[in-house]
Amino acid sequence: MQLDTNQNNISFSAVTLSHLYASSVIRPNDVVIDATCGNGNDTIFLTEAVGNGGKVYGFDIQDIAIEATHKALSAKSLLQQTELLLQSHDEMLSSIPSSYHGKIRCIMFNLGYLPGGDKHQITLPSSTLEALQQSLQLLDVGGLISICAYRGHDGGEEEEKAVETFCSQLPKQSYNCIKTEHINEQPNRPVLYCIQKL
Numbered sequence: 693m694q695l696d697t698n699q700n701n702i703s704f705s706a707v708t709l710s711h712l713y714a715s716s717v718i719r720p721n722d723v724v725i726d727a728t729c730g731n732g733n734d735t736i737f738l739t740e741a742v743g744n745g746g747k748v749y750g751f752d753i754q755d756i757a758i759e760a761t762h763k764a765l766s767a768k769s770l771l772q773q774t775e776l777l778l779q780s781h782d783e784m785l786s787s788i789p790s791s792y793h794g795k796i797r798c799i800m801f802n803l804g805y806l807p808g809g810d811k812h813q814i815t816l817p818s819s820t821l822e823a824l825q826q827s828l829q830l831l832d833v834g835g836l837i838s839i840c841a842y843r844g845h846d847g848g849e850e851e852e853k854a855v856e857t858f859c860s861q862l863p864k865q866s867y868n869c870i871k872t873e874h875i876n877e878q879p880n881r882p883v884l885y886c887i888q889k890l
């Protein structure tokens with residue numbers, strides 16, 4: 693969680709809010725997924741949230757991201773509870789053991805490109821939507837899918853709209869879908885979507 697240490701206040705970015713929402717549903721020993729490991733910040737958050745008895749599966753398609761996440765986890769002695777997979781998140785249903793299907797407590801997506809990496813290696817609407825569809829099958833009742841969507845890069849707005857359409861079409865009897873965005877800043881600020889299974 694990103695804290696303003698001077699005032700001890702949380703800065704409400706899309707990412708910190710995704711952690712806040714996720715914290716409200718993740719319990720010790722849960723099994724969770726980081727669908728886009730990147731530099732490992734979300735993976736660290738998830739690993740600390742589930743604790744020693746929990747498990748985090750992390751996906752990324754770039755070697756450099758899996759290596760960065762491995763290094764970040766190792767520096768905090770958090771490798772033991774994690775399994776990092778150099779795979780697209782649209783393969784998650786076949787990669788997660790079937791004994792965990794329907795029991796995953798949180799699935800976190802942080803879309804776009806790797807900060808500090810190749811800005812052309814971005815998440816794409818087709819694989820993101822397929823991964824979201826698979827996430828619905830993996831998710832526990834009461835569990836949460838969080839999606840931070842970025843509109844400032846080429847293709848970002850299209851992907852964000854695709855995520856919004858996906859979320860808005862889910863049946864309200866089965867899913868609680870929330871959009872959180874800053875409304876007093878420039879229009880390309882990141883947007884947070886959350887899907888809670890009822």
Ligand SMILES: C[S@@+](CC[C@H](N)C(=O)[O-])C[C@H]1O[C@@H](n2cnc3c(N)ncnc32)[C@H](O)[C@@H]1O
Pocket residue numbers: 727728729730731732733734735751752753754757779780781782802803804805806807813814815816819
């Ligand atoms: C914004 S970064 C993630 C930031 C990360 N969660 C963190 O805390 O540092 C987006 C990541 O998504 C990855 N990515 C792109 N397409 C993907 C896919 N189909 N499956 C999994 N990861 C993907 C990129 O390689 C990149 O590392």
